Amino acid sequence: MITTADAVEQEAERLLRALLHVDCEPQGRTWNLDTCRAIAPLTLEINRLKQERGAVILAHSYVEPEIIYGVADFRGDSYFLSLKAREARAKMIVFAGVVFMAETAKILSPAAQVVVPDRGSGCSLADSITGEGVRRLKALCPDATVVCYINSTAEVKAESDVCVTSGNVYHIVANLPTRRILFVPDRLMGQNLRDELRRRGVDKEIITSDGTCMVHDQFGPADIAAARAQFPGLKVVSHPECTPEVAAASDFVGSTGAMMKYVKTTVAPYFLMLTECGLVGRLQVETPEKSFIGGCRLCPYMKLNSLEKVRDALVAPRPDQIVTLDETLRLRAARCIERMFELSPVD
């Protein structure tokens, strides 16, 4: 007969196998059997509640590793997770990420109850412009196609013609019929888009709003130069939410999914990941043979997620944890995302 103590011990061993190599740890923890034993009762409880509620737990790559590897059904970027949520047809979706991501899940899975562990998990980028702000910009350039990065609120998606991800932005914008593009909310990604399209010989006028990601806009080319001087053979991997100067000085620029693929398929003595630290934690789990030299930054919003909050949301979500959207707005936002599916490159 398996006792509760046995179950906790088995769970602690399972967690340790997953978390052993994570040393990029915002809370300064070292993952050993004792730290895993401490959280094992909670992960067991969450996994049991998940079954009882017919829930799926989605974890963005930037949240704490014990959520990603302890309780999540799917892990990845917001776009991937929202598609997984839709496919799963779950009664309840717990989105361990930030609020705009949970909104995207609700847009695509309206019948599900979508909850966020912490309503305060905003985003400097998504929160930089409102639907009203987009309407004002549209009035200034009425002939532009409005393209929104997926890191935007449902309100902003509802005002936009087409949504894009960091993975499909170049393809979609290059193939839009209009020359003038209003790109919201990421100024830096808009600048990187302008540079990349110019390199590809595509003539577009890119007008941006003024949002930035408070994590990715912190990196500068001096960080890269210092790291290269200290670690010969280093590969620098950055996200298109970084500045154009950082993008130009990097060996690879891509979405979180593309960054992971690059590291997994590239031989190099060291990698410098210019992104949120959670992604480095994931790579340490999934590619323990690779060496990362640090330099990543924390997103304070992502770190508001915790196992305790995930558990509480599953037990009885508070009204502030439940994502609700006006149906007219949801349908308009869904149209913007559907347009992205139509215009995305075929794999």
Ligand code: SF4
């Ligand atoms: S990492 Fe940047 S874009 Fe992602 S949630 Fe945090 S502030 Fe927003």
